[in-house]
Amino acid sequence: MKECILIGGGSSIAYGRSLSLFEKIKDKEVWSINFAFLTMQFLPARQIFLDISFFRNNIDKLQELYLKGVPCYTKKHNKYAGIPEIIQYETTRNPNEMNSKMFVGRMGLSGIFALSLALKENYDRIFILGFDFGSITNDKNTHYYQHELKVNSSGFGMPELYVQNNQAKNEVQDFEIFQKEALIKNIKIYNISPLSRIDAFPKISYEEFFKLIEGEYV
Secondary structure, three states: OEEEEEOOOEOOOHHHHHHHHHHHHHOOOOEEEHHHHHHHHOOOOEEOHHHHHHHHHHHHHHHHHHOOOOEEEEEHHHOOOEEEEEEEOOOOOOOOOOOOOOOOOOOOOOOHHHHHHHOOOOOOEEEEEEOOOOOEEEEOOOOOOOOOOOOOOOOOOOOOOOEEEEEEEEHHHHHHHHHHHHHHHHEEEEEEOOOOOOOOEEEHHHHHHHHOOOOOOO
């Protein structure tokens, strides 16, 4: 079975880490989104990012990843011309253009880009971790690594980017597009965050997730 684990930045991953998450998935196909790779004790299979500022601020770390065999994936940009180690795709915020470009949602999110890539490559099972869509505790704790890493990120501690009046912004509905596509392709997408504001996919606990990836039940 072809499956991948997408590691976002949501604070819900903190609970998974308390259960030795990274130790339990180190032999699986894990995709790091943005800064997640800096918290892992192993190399991800792929590194995903979208913002050109992420590239500028982390170019040395990304180069180290590449030298260790980790490919980087991002949206097409003139800045990457002549850099073959960065795999680029045309992206769109319009779902009607998904057949020819990678959909990134109306907010232009790296997590949506990663999900688009996984569906385009026809993975049988896709597990999304840290896809909370804002703070799950209604405070400023938006990322599991925001108090651990000293990095440049405009989204740290800003749940208002995703939530308004304690409700997920309308853009959360962009995930429903993947729900429909997954149904057509018979692809299973699991959201490993019961408190996530993304309701498009079945939500399961970390305990259930560990059983699934170890084949205890399907």
